[in-house]
Amino acid sequence: MDQHLIALDLDGTTLNNASQLTTETIRTLRALANDGHIVSIITGRPYRIARRIYDQIGIKTPMVNFNGALTHIPHEAWNGEYEIELTRELALDLLDHQKELGIKTITVEDKFHVWANHPTKDLPEFLPDHLTKDQLLTHHNLTEDPIALTIEYHPGEEHKIIKAVNQKYGDFVEPRVWGGSYNILELIHRGIHKESGMFYIAKQYNISKQNIIAFGDEHNDLEMLDAAGRGVAMKNAVPAVLNVADDVTAVDNDHNGLAKYLQSYFKLAI
Structure with missing residues (x-):
């Protein structure tokens, strides 16, 4: 399968209701990264409270914080890093x-x-x-x-x-x-949302829009899911996100909905 960008919201999506990663989610995301796909966290969270999740997954790809205002590779000096400041x-x-x-x-x-x-x-x-x-x-x-x-x-x-x-x-x-x-x-x-970071990362790896799959559940995910080649809403997503999504997970974030969707879509044996 062509290289994909897998864009992940955290809260209500990749994380369960206790704000934790499950073993199944970690194994699924690591398998995709090992297969050459770009697994990227794209979150409203600041870096200080997203870093541990990035490290737990064990990826080395770019992460987006502050809903698109900071894109970087944690623990690296990456010449593609950018931040968009307020005053x-x-x-x-x-x-x-x-x-x-x-x-x-x-x-x-x-x-x-x-x-x-x-x-x-x-x-x-x-x-x-x-x-x-x-x-x-x-x-x-x-x-x-x-x-x-x-x-x-x-x-x-x-x-x-x-x-x-x-x-x-x-x-x-x-x-x-x-x-x-x-x-x-x-x-x-103004004008900076999650999809800004998503498309920036895709450009760095020459990944076409059709090979971007994005997951989310809340209002700050709307632009990202709407713009992705495949926007996937969590079963627990708010109605506005469900309305723009191309697909919906079969189960919610508290029952490994993200991992199970990815296992099926990419035909992973986890």
């Missing part, structure tokens, strides 16, 4: 107006660093539950342009934040609400 001004402006905008927690990140206005236990792993002195988000500590901003807002305040961001920074910033039970929105560079 320090935006982060500090929101920090200065956090109370009036209804911002509870603001987390600012680049590839290796995280800053926040305070630690929080609200969303373990995703938002920092402890901070060193130099990780406190201040005008003094934030000296570079970050890649991503994640805002935990007080319930019902998201429209106020989105309006303020769009008025001042809408020409280059795109706010996205996580949805579900989370009062979280993220700010990404």
Whole structure:
């Protein structure tokens, strides 16, 4: 079979409901990588909380973080690496107006660093539950342009934040609400979504669109699944993702849906 790019969302897709990789998933993805396919994690997660998953799978191919704003090969100096930054001004402006905008927690990140206005236990792993002195988000500590901003807002305040961001920074910033039970929105560079990283990786390996197969379950996977040669929604995917998908896994993420689909599609004996 021709070399494929296999683009993997993590949460709700490659990971089970305990945010873990199963042995079956690891064995399946390693088998595909050993067969010469490009297995790439394409996630909204920052690198700091996607690295362990990449290392557990044991792949050496590019990974996309922050929904397309960072593409790199972990643990390597890769000349194809890129990042698309926001601005320090935006982060500090929101920090200065956090109370009036209804911002509870603001987390600012680049590839290796995280800053926040305070630690929080609200969303373990995703938002920092402890901070060193130099990780406190201040005008003094934030000296570079970050890649991503994640805002935990007080319930019902998201429209106020989105309006303020769009008025001042809408020409280059795109706010996205996580949805579900989370009062979280993220700010990404306008026009940069997961499919940007997916196509960039495909280009590096001369893989045609028809040989790209992408998996996802949530709203931030929409563009990627819609653009891939074969977009596969998890059985547990939100309706909008199910509507754009070319196919749907037979079982959900908590029952090895991704692994079983890949085993069938690539005729793997696992």
